[in-house]
Amino acid sequence: MTKDKTTKDMADSVNEREIVLDILLELNRPEAMSHLVIGAALKKYQYLLKHQRSFITRLAQGTLERRIELDYIINQYSKTPVRKMKPLIRSLLEMSVYQLKYMDNVPVSAVCNEAVKLAGKRHFVNLKGFVNGVLRNIARNDCTCEYPDQKKEPVKYLSVRYSMPEELVAFFKKQADDTTVESILAGFYKEKTTYIRCNTKKLTVEELKAHLLSENIQAEAVEGLPYALKITGYDYLLACESFQRGEFFVQDISSMLAGELASPAPHDRIIDVCAAPGGKSMNVALKLTDGSVEARDLTPLKTQLIRENIARLGLDNISVKEWDARVSDTASKESADIVLADLPCSGLGIIGRKPDIKYHTDIEKIEQLASLQREILTVVQEYVKPGGTLVYSTCTISRSENEENAAWFEKNFPFIRDGSAKQLLPGIDGTDGFFMVKFRKKL
Structure with a gap:
């Protein structure tokens, strides 16, 4: 059996949603830091394929980012408020609603069926029907819900819309005008760009670009910073040979x-x-x-x-x-x-x-x-x-x-x-x- 086939077989045997569920449960600990928890999970499953790693990262990070909004939606469709749910069931519903609302390429049937399977696998067989019912109802209504009134409850509206705790929204409104505050809150959700600093003691920026390209990583110059590059197309950056050779660092x-x-x-x-x-x-x-x-x-x-x-x-x-x-x-x-x-x-x-x-x-x-x-x-x-x-x-x-x-x-x-x-x-x-x-x- 070839190494590539063995790796693929290992990757095929992994349930990405279960990995995300465990990440979210770990992040319920007050001292847990998302970048470290997600990073540790990706390091543990280094053999996963690029699309699997991307799915895990997006779903874990996205669910955490949107937790307040996701809970708000769930509460409008569930007789049991999220604060009274078992932590595992709450996290399972949150990550499932995130897929329904923000991941258009994931079929509704896959979201609901996999959530029900996970509930049963994690010893909540008696709640499989509840999980299925809530998710099917939310999916049937395209995740629509009645948001707080923007004029009557501006702080609560921004809190739900951008999943930001109300006390932080109120704090931001004391720091800047309303337009700037909403731009900041929206800015937190813009696609994150990765920039690197070339180790110019080892090689030139052009040489680094060539090395990155050989690893299928695209690199663009950054205006005003001749030693910096914007990179895209990478999978697991720490595993890149150019990174391990010390040719750059992320900054x-x-x-x-x-x-x-x-x-x-x-x-x-x-x-x-x-x-x-x-x-x-x-x-x-x-x-x-x-x-x-x-x-x-x-x-x-x-x-x-x-x-x-x-x-x-x-x-x-x-x-x-x-x-x-x-x-x-x-x-x-x-x-x-x-x-x-x-x-x-x-x-x-x-x-x-x-x-x-x-x-x-x-x-x-x-x-x-x-x-x-x-x-x-x-x-x-x-x-x-x-x-x-x-x-x-x-x-x-x-x-x-x-x-x-x-x-x-x-x-x-x-x-x-x-x-x-x-x-x-x-x-x-x-x-x-x-x-x-x-x-x-x-x-």
Whole structure:
């Protein structure tokens, strides 16, 4: 028996919907992170065919993204409200309704029949009729339901329409005007683009494009970022030979722009105070000749992740240090030409990539995060040489964490802004939500 036939036989024996169901049940744990859970499942089933992996990813991510809307629809067709359902039955109905509403190429019969089979297989034989009845009724009505009135209940309408918790919708409405808020919410659902940063110490961008093409991956240049490529057509990126050879790393445009803002000189010494997984450190390190980067983070797990990425790329001008950014390092005082401070934040700008964030965000804790950022900035500003640069950035769209913290920093420390702050917004700027501002230390 050939290897290809064995792989195909293994793939044919797998129930993709059952894998998705297990992913969703795992994501019911408050501490679970969707990108890690989905990634672990795909790694476990590496032998699956490309279309199977795509189905699993889309269904798991889509169900999680649309959970509030899916529950709203189910509640209009079920006598038992979703909050009273067994977790497995609730997740099974959610993923099935997602297929009915958002996956036109999946037959209704397949959705309903497979859901009923899974209910029985997972020891809910007595609920097979319930599952079948609810799904058939929803399918018969084309998933239609009565949404909240947009004028009378604007917050609830946006909550259901974009599957965003009401308290977060209300929070966003305090940050921006209604048109911008809806653009942001819609932006979270736009197709995610994958960008990579070429390891220009190993090869040119054109050479990388040729290598990618040999692996059936299409690559396009990115305007204004000569080392960046937009890629499509890949299956499991971590398995690509060009990735394993360290020819590139994945990095969003917004994160690359933070490196552009830092604008390091070839000989600069740079400290990245919250560096994991190392993208910004590697980006700026590739701009240096005999300069150096010290990448720091809080835990052994995070620093190990940085080391693994550096080793894969073969970069020898980055050192790694386990350090709590809140603790002053007297040996580093006024030693850095550039300090990168991409600090822990609420992550509201990357909900499109990590939808679990919206379900676990506590609005009250956003102010605590803003306070933590100030605590860290108070310490790390000491590391900047007179005339040197500090770049403060977050992946959120909260004023208290962004513009208000920037104003506070400028008021309380001997720094002046070098140019305007940049707030990138999903659905408007074509990137993740990201804030960055550059400060120059007074001489």
